[in-house]
Amino acid sequence: MPMVNLSIIILVLPLISFVFQMFFGRRLEGKKGEWISISLVLVTLLLAIIMFASMLFDYQPDFRQEAQFTWLNLGSFQLEMGILVDNITIIMLLVVAIISGLVHIYSVEYMKGDVRYSRYFGFLGIFTFSMYGITVANNLFMIYCFWELVGLSSYLLIGHWWEKKSAADAGKKAFIVNRIGDIGMFMGLLIVATVAGTFNYELLFERIGNGAWAAGVGGLFGGVDPSTLLTWAGVLIFMGAIGKSAQFPLHVWLPDAMEGPTPVSALIHAATMVAAGVYLTVRIFPMLTPDAMSFIALIGGFTAFFAATIAITQNDIKKVLAYSTVSQLGYMIMALGTGAYVAGFFHLVTHAMFKGLLFLASGSVIHMMHHSLHKLGDHETDAQDMRNMGGLRTKMPITYTVFLIASLSISGIPLFSGFLSKDAILAGTWAYAAHIHDGWLAQAHLGWLLPFFGFSAALITAFYMFRLIFMTFHGEPKNKAVFDNMHEAPKLITVPIMVLGALSTWIFFTLPSFNPLGGEGWFQHLVEQAKSVVPVGAFDAETFAHGLHAAHYPAMYTSLIVAGLGIGLAVLIYLLREIDPEKIATRLGVLYRGSLNKWYMDEIYLHGIIRPFLKGCGAVATFDMEIYDHYVIDGVGRRVKSLATGTGVADDLVVDGAVNLFGIIFQWLGWTLKFVQTGKIQNYLIYVLIGVLMVYLINVF
Amino acid sequence: MNALSSYLILSALLFSLGLYTVITRKNAVAILMGIELILNAANVNFIAFSKFVTHDVEGHLMAVFIIMLAAAEAAVALAIILNLYNDHGNINVDEANALKR
Amino acid sequence: MGEVIFWVIWALVAVSAMIVAFSKNLVYSVFSLLATFVGVAGIYIFLNADFLAVTQIVIYVGGILVLLVFGIMLTNRIVVARITQSSLQRTTGLVVVGAIFLVLVLTMLEQPWPLAESAAEFDSTVDKIGRLLFGDYLILFEVASVLLLGALIGAATLARKES
Numbered sequence: 001m002p003m004v005n006l007s008i009i010i011l012v013l014p015l016i017s018f019v020f021q022m023f024f025g026r027r028l029e030g031k032k033g034e035w036i037s038i039s040l041v042l043v044t045l046l047l048a049i050i051m052f053a054s055m056l057f058d059y060q061p062d063f064r065q066e067a068q069f070t071w072l073n074l075g076s077f078q079l080e081m082g083i084l085v086d087n088i089t090i091i092m093l094l095v096v097a098i099i100s101g102l103v104h105i106y107s108v109e110y111m112k113g114d115v116r117y118s119r120y121f122g123f124l125g126i127f128t129f130s131m132y133g134i135t136v137a138n139n140l141f142m143i144y145c146f147w148e149l150v151g152l153s154s155y156l157l158i159g160h161w162w163e164k165k166s167a168a169d170a171g172k173k174a175f176i177v178n179r180i181g182d183i184g185m186f187m188g189l190l191i192v193a194t195v196a197g198t199f200n201y202e203l204l205f206e207r208i209g210n211g212a213w214a215a216g217v218g219g220l221f222g223g224v225d226p227s228t229l230l231t232w233a234g235v236l237i238f239m240g241a242i243g244k245s246a247q248f249p250l251h252v253w254l255p256d257a258m259e260g261p262t263p264v265s266a267l268i269h270a271a272t273m274v275a276a277g278v279y280l281t282v283r284i285f286p287m288l289t290p291d292a293m294s295f296i297a298l299i300g301g302f303t304a305f306f307a308a309t310i311a312i313t314q315n316d317i318k319k320v321l322a323y324s325t326v327s328q329l330g331y332m333i334m335a336l337g338t339g340a341y342v343a344g345f346f347h348l349v350t351h352a353m354f355k356g357l358l359f360l361a362s363g364s365v366i367h368m369m370h371h372s373l374h375k376l377g378d379h380e381t382d383a384q385d386m387r388n389m390g391g392l393r394t395k396m397p398i399t400y401t402v403f404l405i406a407s408l409s410i411s412g413i414p415l416f417s418g419f420l421s422k423d424a425i426l427a428g429t430w431a432y433a434a435h436i437h438d439g440w441l442a443q444a445h446l447g448w449l450l451p452f453f454g455f456s457a458a459l460i461t462a463f464y465m466f467r468l469i470f471m472t473f474h475g476e477p478k479n480k481a482v483f484d485n486m487h488e489a490p491k492l493i494t495v496p497i498m499v500l501g502a503l504s505t506w507i508f509f510t511l512p513s514f515n516p517l518g519g520e521g522w523f524q525h526l527v528e529q530a531k532s533v534v535p536v537g538a539f540d541a542e543t544f545a546h547g548l549h550a551a552h553y554p555a556m557y558t559s560l561i562v563a564g565l566g567i568g569l570a571v572l573i574y575l576l577r578e579i580d581p582e583k584i585a586t587r588l589g590v591l592y593r594g595s596l597n598k599w600y601m602d603e604i605y606l607h608g609i610i611r612p613f614l615k616g617c618g619a620v621a622t623f624d625m626e627i628y629d630h631y632v633i634d635g636v637g638r639r640v641k642s643l644a645t646g647t648g649v650a651d652d653l654v655v656d657g658a659v660n661l662f663g664i665i666f667q668w669l670g671w672t673l674k675f676v677q678t679g680k681i682q683n684y685l686i687y688v689l690i691g692v693l694m695v696y697l698i699n700v701f
Numbered sequence: 702m703n704a705l706s707s708y709l710i711l712s713a714l715l716f717s718l719g720l721y722t723v724i725t726r727k728n729a730v731a732i733l734m735g736i737e738l739i740l741n742a743a744n745v746n747f748i749a750f751s752k753f754v755t756h757d758v759e760g761h762l763m764a765v766f767i768i769m770l771a772a773a774e775a776a777v778a779l780a781i782i783l784n785l786y787n788d789h790g791n792i793n794v795d796e797a798n799a800l801k802r
Numbered sequence: 803m804g805e806v807i808f809w810v811i812w813a814l815v816a817v818s819a820m821i822v823a824f825s826k827n828l829v830y831s832v833f834s835l836l837a838t839f840v841g842v843a844g845i846y847i848f849l850n851a852d853f854l855a856v857t858q859i860v861i862y863v864g865g866i867l868v869l870l871v872f873g874i875m876l877t878n879r880i881v882v883a884r885i886t887q888s889s890l891q892r893t894t895g896l897v898v899v900g901a902i903f904l905v906l907v908l909t910m911l912e913q914p915w916p917l918a919e920s921a922a923e924f925d926s927t928v929d930k931i932g933r934l935l936f937g938d939y940l941i942l943f944e945v946a947s948v949l950l951l952g953a954l955i956g957a958a959t960l961a962r963k964e965s
């Protein structure tokens with residue numbers, strides 16, 4: 001069967017699951033109704049594995065199948081819907097299917113007894129559906145449709161417990177912040193539509209490459225330099241990714257979104273939805289000009305560093321992971337911006353595994369904390385606060401082991417998947433800084449900022465991940481009673497995290513080679529650097545590839561040293577307690593408070609944007625009420641009033657007289673006709689028949 | 702008088718009598734009978750035309766569908782009549798004149 | 803001979819329909835309706851519509867008429883031997899309907915129908931109707947079945963005593 005057909009089946013099955021849960025889910029609650037959704041998603045996983053396996057057997061880097069139909073024919077412009085299957089699609093489908101399948105299974109236990117249990121599974125279904133849609137789309141318009149669907153389903157899932165005000169607010173916040181990015185994306189799409197006249201990737205890239213883009217610039221954009229316009233289009237579409245992938249300055253929604261159930265956090269905010277932004281950037285990569293790439297790289301690099309600094313001081317276990325997600329997404333975006341296309345997408349895949357794992361494992365801890373607290377009748381203690389944990393390694397050995405694996409992976413330690421991709425990204429930034437001279441970032445001699453951001457974020461990442469492990473799993477338990485009631489999570493929770501734990505090791509990503517230091521494997525063979533189609537001053541991929549080769553080992557050693565430093569520091573402070581964290585905190589007063597309060601981003605938005613906006617609204621309203629209404633409207637009113645008095649006299653005598661006459665006539669008519677209104681249908685029927693006869697008579701004579 | 706006219710006059714007669722029944726009867730079941738007469742008149746027309754004018758059986762098909770509609774309509778109408786009877790104690794339509802108010 | 807039988811049936815339909823319309827006794831009305839239906843079925847036979855004649859008898863006589871009789875039985879106290887019915891607006895009705903009848907007949911007679919040279923003689927219409935029903939009119943046929951189902955459920959719901 002062609003891959004396209006398989007991918008259509010994959011696309012439709014979760015939608016069936018959604019529809020099923022919406023219509024019949026309620027009746028099947030407690031009767032294993034959720035397993036229908038789960039089996040549908042597992043079928044998509046199976047199909048994705050089949051596609052993946054046939055891709056491996058094929059081993060063609062430029063494999064590509066496309067199918068489409070015209071959805072709307074608007075004369076000269078046609079909107080098309082279509083499916084594009086290439087190696088990137090297949091890998092992404094598999095990632096989404098794995099995470100979604102495991103999250104489905106995991107949720108059975110985690111969400112047990114929830115008020116809207118079946119609805120939850122329905123929303124998981126529609127989320128999976130829209131994510132598949134983004135993955136298989138062959139044009140920007142279709143991706144935009146599913147993009148909004150992802151936004152909607154994330155709103156539904158984050159606000160799943162909407163009785164809690166914070167959860168409802170978080171859902172709204174995610175939705176609104178995403179909208180801001182989407183406006184940019186929409187404008188970008190409009191530019192693409194007007195200038196290139198198509199949304200299809202291949203056609204679009206072809207038109208950019210063969211000069212049709214330059215020829216299409218005109219009308220509204222008359223006089224604009226085509227390559228400047230291309231930069232704008234790229235940057236604007238990338239704004240969508242800023243929103244969805246939680247990049248600075250639109251990252252604020254992601255940490256709040258942790259209000260949703262933890263499996264949802266794993267599904268949406270770690271592995272798939274936020275990956276949509278990265279995936280979009282991967283897809284539009286060929287049309288990015290060096291200037292646009294500079295912008296993307298800077299945003300990504302800054303986000304990676306910035307979010308990491310916040311993660312250090314957070315005490316809520318999920319908040320730490322949330323900021324770490326933002327930081328890792330920054331890495332991917334930065335990689336794409338520096339031209340390390342393969343590395344960026346590679347990190348998306350490995351990160352999906354270990355971050356999904358981190359969230360699910362933390363969910364396991366939180367779940368058991370809840371149980372323990374519930375048993376003690378304690379509803380005050382925060383089950384997510386790491387300060388209430390400690391020493392859990394003996395109680396939850398499986399969770400501890402997989403958590404450790406994931407942390408080693410995210411910190412970039414050899415033998416784990418994160419090392420492979422992170423190292424490739426860091427080497428990419430190094431090569432970019434050393435060898436690339438295109439784009440304003442390099443021209444302004446700021447290229448070395450990127451490796452700086454990258455390596456310091458790596459140091460901080462290693463540090464805060466191990467801080468999290470030591471605070472949660474090592475040391476003395478903070479609350480003896482809670483600790484005594486803790487035990488390992490049930491099988492439905494541990495099995496998914498063990499699967500993800502296995503997938504976080506290097507071996508799955510380097511085959512057919514077994515070298516844990518990586519660099520070569522099926523991934524690097526099957527995913528090739530997309531060729532830039534920018535006609536003027538295209539990104540110099542060749543120089544970059546040479547630079548990448550040269551930077552591989554230095555970057556690797558540096559990143560190992562940096563990661564070791566980070567872990568060592570965490571060991572000193574939180575495991576051996578040689579250094580008192582409190583003292584550092586007071587020593588670094590301003591920095592500590594800034595980090596703890598997320599660099600006051602929410603407050604800046606509140607005071608810098610929302611409040612002034614509301615104030616502006618108030619001012620406009622005041623102007624409207626006080627000045628406009630008072631002088632203009634009322635002024636006109638007074639003039640009109642005096643005029644009206646004059647006409648009123650004439651009106652009373654002449655006009656009213658005529659009106660009254662008509663009134664009397666109609667009153668009489670109404671009095672007469674009221675006898676016709678009997679309420680009996682048969683009377684009315686006779687009137688109708690008389691009418692028919694009259695029509696006949698009129699026609700005849 | 703040609704053959705077609707005899708059928709048309711019969712159908713006109715059936716139609717008029719049906720109409721008269723619908724207009725004058727108070728009893729809801731009687732009104733229903735009038736409606737059946739009207740439908741029969743239409744059927745006779747359809748079939749007469751299909752024999753004398755169009756020469757095919759499509760008119761027959763229409764008649765089949767009309768009979769089917771009549772069956773559905775009779776079932777629903779009788780259900781309504783039963784409800785009316787439960788509410789009013791009789792089925793005189795002139796007493797069901799809520800439209801007046 | 804056929805001509806005579808035709809006119810006898812014609813008269814039967816006309817007279818029984820008049821009884822339906824004018825009789826004071828509801829039960830007489832219903833039974834003359836039976837005669838009307840059977841007569842119309844006879845007319846169908848003269849029109850070579852064998853399938854419809856059978857359908858007419860099965861559905862009208864066997865189904866709808868029984869429904870009507872049930873309707874009368876269920877809504878009148880059975881102890882009253884003569885189930886009478888009163889009428890309203892008889893004169894107006896008679897005048898208006900008479901006028902409509904005249905209009906209809908005049909129109910029908912004046913209209914120059916595009917008559918074929920000879921009337922069609924079908925051997926059997928069943929085959930043709932069947933092919934059309936499951937060919938060109940398949941969707942209509944399926945929709946009709948759904949409609950019937952809907953009517954069935956609707957009637958059952960409406961007639962059910964509220965519990």
